Amino acid sequence: MTSKRVVVCSWSDGQGTIAVGSEEALSLGRKVAGALGSELHWLVLGPQPEGLLETAGRFGVAGVDRIENAALEAFAQDAYVEALAQYCNQESPALVLFSQAPDTRLVAPRLAGRLGAGVVMNVVDVTAGDDGGLEATASAYGGDTRMVYELSGAPAYVVALNTTALLAEPAEAGPTSPKCRTVAVDLSGTQERIRVIERPRAEGPRLEEADIIVSGGRGLGSPENYKLIEQLAEAVGGLAGASRPIVDEGWVDSSQQVGLTGKITRPALYLAAGISGASQHMAGCSAAKTIVAINRDPDASIFRYCRYGLVGDCLEILPELIRAAKQ
Ligand SMILES: Cc1cc2nc3c(=O)[nH]c(=O)nc-3n(C[C@H](O)[C@H](O)[C@H](O)COP(=O)(O)OP(=O)(O)OC[C@H]3O[C@@H](n4cnc5c(N)ncnc54)[C@H](O)[C@@H]3O)c2cc1C
Known part of the structure; x- marks a missing residue:
């Protein structure tokens, strides 16, 4: 892996709006990219959510990467892992950040396995360590205590963020004009092995x-x-x-x-x-x-x-x- 790009990854919530937790993940992603002296990219799988570029600009994203494919219309674990693995093999990010939701719990560890990357779940903060590497703080034992991990030695890291512990903070420098591009992936050989048959009810105020x-x-x-x-x-x-x-x-x-x-x-x-x-x-x-x-x-x-x-x-x-x- 050569590039030091930081990538926040999200996908549609099925309502056409930006997935809950994305803004918090982008805020942390921007901070980490700044500490690494690299760029923040936002990878969005599936249909384009409303307000994508405006939100990306507000949160200081340098580039929005989109993968659209019929297999990604709705969450499908194998297709999502395959698309992400192909993207990471093309772009070589240093760090891939997810907001930790039920779907991302299934995807993040598998992506890390495919990339030979390190993975940390339940993360509440990522900071630059003294040696220029990264440290991830994760909640442990049901939130009773915290663990701090040093992220060094792997070609890349996949981190799932507990975004409810984070704040959404738009870029202080004002909005950017991120470039948007479509990334091609080949999902023709992908077969789903697990199907979601019931989702939590999400009606009414949350x-x-x-x-x-x-x-x-x-x-x-x-x-x-x-x-x-x-x-x-x-x-x-x-x-x-x-x-x-x-x-x-x-x-x-x-x-x-x-x-x-x-x-x-x-x-x-x-x-x-x-x-x-x-x-x-x-x-x-x-x-x-x-x-x-x-x-x-x-x-x-x-x-x-x-x-x-x-x-x-x-x-x-x-x-x-x-x-x-x-x-
Ligand atoms: C793995 C795990 C996950 C868990 N997840 C959750 C979770 O997500 N959410 C959660 O809530 N719990 C969770 N629990 C359970 C948690 O440990 C507690 O048992 C639970 O929160 C206690 O609920 P409670 O305070 O309503 O009841 P109790 O512990 O029974 O407390 C009742 C309180 O009401 C007070 N009281 C009694 N009568 C009155 C009155 N008339 N007026 C005023 N006060 C009164 C008592 O003094 C007491 O403090 C989890 C436990 C485990 C092991």
Whole structure:
């Protein structure tokens, strides 16, 4: 591998819009390319999403590379890996960055295998090390701790980013005018061996994008009391979330679960009622600007994370908050 190009790779979300996490990945990609003294490219597989070039310009991308092929119209693991491997063999990037989503979890390690590249998943930051090489920081043990890896010695690296831990930061120098080109690949010999037969439901407003979230946990006591969470969320113009036990108990849909195995959120305000503050829950909300907690146990862990804490019974406090919010 000769070039030191940094490539952020993404593909259509099926809605014609830019895939969630792309802007955060581009922001980090630009920082790393700057540290390496190289260019940032954005490789987009499949149909062209709306606003591609404008977004690329805002995030300081030097070149947009597109691969369009009938086999890439919708996510198909073998075709995507093959297309990416052919692209990397032509362009020899030093670093390929993905926003870590269910599809990219399937693709990134296989691409690395095909290229003889190093691969790191769950990455929350990439920085230049003292010797000019790169260091990747990844979350470990369900977000409880972090690992730092030195990336040196492999011809290239494939890194999957936990983009909810990153900020989307447009280029300070102002927008660029990236060149866009189409890269040809031959996918005629590719056969899919795994087919996606069910995808997560993605209708309605998304917790990951909500500005205000009101979440309830086991401390609500019974499924009927969850309506207090919904009422308060509605009254303050937010969305209702939940801790895992009440999802597991079937009180609310799994799409509302916040945490390590649920949604990773970053609202301005996160109000947690009857939630203990276990690390697996906090992995999904600790990036909130302000956390407010209601818990009757003054020693509950959630009070270590929150800016405002109310010690008391959430079944008494929530109706008061609903009343106040409606006034
Ligand atoms: C691999 C793994 C992944 C996980 N992923 C997730 C995840 O994504 N999301 C998640 O949430 N959890 C997850 N968990 C579970 C997590 O460890 C906790 O068990 C869970 O978050 C606890 O939920 P809770 O706070 O609602 O319940 P509890 O731990 O039972 O806490 C209830 C809290 O409510 C308080 N309380 C009780 N009654 C009242 C009242 N009337 N008024 C006010 N406060 C009251 C109690 O003091 C207590 O602090 C995961 C666990 C594992 C092992």
